[in-house]
Amino acid sequence: MHHGSTPAAWTAVIMALVGLTIGGVGLVPEPNWLIFWIGVGVTLAAGIVGPVMSAAGLGAKRAEADHH
Numbered sequence: 001m002h003h004g005s006t007p008a009a010w011t012a013v014i015m016a017l018v019g020l021t022i023g024g025v026g027l028v029p030e031p032n033w034l035i036f037w038i039g040v041g042v043t044l045a046a047g048i049v050g051p052v053m054s055a056a057g058l059g060a061k062r063a064e065a066d067h068h
Contacts, residue, residue, distance in 0.1 A: 006054070006058060006059050006060050007053060007058040007059075008049075008050050008051075008053035008054040008056075008058045008059040009050065009054075009059065009060075011046075011049060011050065011053055012046045012047070012049055012050030012053075013046075015042060015043070015045060015046035015049060016043050016046040016047075018042055019039045019040065019041070019042030019043030019044075019045070019046060020039065020043055021039070022035060022036075022038055022039030022042060023035075023036050023038075023039025023040055023043065024039070025039075026038070026039055
C-alpha cells in the first residue's frame, strides 16, 4: 500500500479541498463571510475526520506506514 492511499487519507484530503473551494468562492467577487467561514469549518473538520477514521481502522497500519 502506498503512503496515504487509505480511505481516511482520501476523505481528509477531499474534505480539505472542498473546504478551501467553498472558502475561496465565498471571497469572490465580493466577500460573503458566512460562506467563507463555512469553508473554514469544513477544512478544519478534515483535520479531525482523518485521524478519527484512521483510529477506526480505515488508515494505514502502523507497520505499513513505517515502510516508505
